[in-house]
Amino acid sequence: MADTHSLFFGDEDGIKTPWQILGFALLVLVLMGVSALIESNINPYVQRIIVNCGIGIILGLSLNLVNGCAGQFSLGHAGFMAVGAYISAYLTTVLMPFGGFFQTELGVGVAVVAGGLAAALSGYIVGLPSLRLRGDYLAIVTLGFGEIIRIVFLNISAVGGPRGLPGIPLASNFFWVYLWAVVTFAVIYRLIHSSAGRAILSVREDEISSQSMGVNVSHYKVVAFVVSAFFAGVAGGLFAHYQGFIDPNTFNFNRSVEVVIMVVIGGMGSFSGAVIGAILVTMLPELLRFFAEYRMVIFSALLVLVLHRPAEFLVGTRSGRPLGFLS
């Protein structure tokens, strides 16, 4: 992958690397400040929803890469999330190598990355054969994968089996979740605007023509899939360390559908759409608590309303430049 270089250090937008590093440092400081402000001033329940939104944003952005940008239809995002959640929680809760290292905030960070890498690996293993399928068939294979992962964890008693894994250190917070959300955004944005990204977009537009132009279609599909799986795994790890408890049921088919809704609601392929979709899908059920047992009915009705014409919905950049609004 010669083009990976341009992912992180390119100067496509005329921004030089030192400035990027400085910008990143500034961002970390700002996030820390905001995090401290939020934690001391905002009601814990609202905080929880804000953080859940952040986790949703990571999931939405990463699935958007596959479903929106690469034009594939994956229904197995909860599976990758489960891999990330279980691997990282296993490291910090059950295995605990290197003494107490994995109990510290840094250790949890490492565990979350490890969870992401494990998810990426599983994405590679699943993606390699199944991305040769198209449309509905791919959807079915990824759906099956998600369920298989869930049932595998259901049967491993070392991670609690059906009763779940309690007592996970509560290390993720607003800062870590939103830092990862920004990293997800940046990496996927850079990926899409690199030459690899052009290839991914061309696969979405027309597989046969891009193949005839010399684009290695399966290669770029797998790249998109693996990057997407990595961030889903990271989101899973952050989720596990925010909830403090995970069970296989948390990562069922409904969770995958929820992420697909986040992507579709904002318009497939649109970055800002995925972000807003994630915020809506996470927040609406909480805001609709007012309607008690009817809230899921109303939630679904709102979704139908919004999904009436998804393509040109929020940002509708299927043919335009994703994230054009930031330029």
Next chain:
Amino acid sequence: MGALMGGVMRPVFKSRNRSFLVFGIVFLSLVGFVNCTKKGDTGASAQADLQALVLGEFGTMTGPESTFGISTHRGIMMAVEEANASGGIQGKPIKVISLDDQGRSDEAVTAVTKLVTQENVQLILGEVASSRSIAAAPVAQKYKVPMISPSSTNPRVTQVGDFIFRVCFIDPFQGKVMAKFAAQNLKMKTAAILRDIKSDYSVGLADFFAEDFQKMGGKIISDLSYSSGDADFKAQLTAIKLKKPDVLFIPGYYTEVGLIARQARELNYNGVLMGGDGWDSAKLTEIGGKAVVGGYFGSHYSTQERQAGRAKFRREVQGKVQRGSSQRPGGHGLRRGTCGDCSGPEVVDLSAYRFARCCGAN
């Protein structure tokens, strides 16, 4: 956030109406948030709540597992109505705030956080399932608000901390009682176990039953498993039948238990069927039919119990049941110790009722 929203405006320009709709939703969400924050901060609701005793309940009111959640909710409401009718607790009326968790452990955590930090409840009631109780209990423990579970039988639930309670028995106790009943009351010598390998409850209960049954001189001659969701149990049942156990212990939930009972009788297995509180649903006889008649299961309540107040309570429940089908409390409860008589009214989750009433009294 402002920059982001401002930015989104431009590309949306074409489909203005729709974009207004979305913006409306996003904006209202944000406004809602700000409102929530303010409410929590000023503690205005806390002021009002000094007048009433606020109980928070979280449970599975929607989704595939909602039957237990809804019957529990009805039990609680019944007890609260009764307490309020007799003047509340020390002159204060009881108010219940119920939140739905959709049967998801992460939603359970969110719901309990809301109850504690925003609704300022003084006591939390819930959840039915042990896994969701275990997930949410650390929140209650952290804010030092007592939480009482109506029917989470896993021992680990209350081990979370000293603010977590339950009003039901735990699985080791249930297993022991059933083993004692089989060995001493029914004088059974041999038993077979058919456990649900996917359910922690079932596996745990099976282990406790086996341990105690053997201690009391019985013999476990077969120990097989199934997975919840299975529909055909003939392979296991044929193997069990060949060994001719006196008792077949099935510590599962009513759906599979009903099917297992039916298929066991079809194979002409004539031993006694036994199980735990997972049997306790009106659906059991619907699914199992005559096959479950004569079986035994342990549960949290029996109408045959001879305790003060029970007869009065039974009449009240039956009165409520008859009052109209829309008000009819469902499932879980008012079942006899034996299943010979399962046609009785389906009722309120009495354990929930009982614990809500306990709390009221104290």
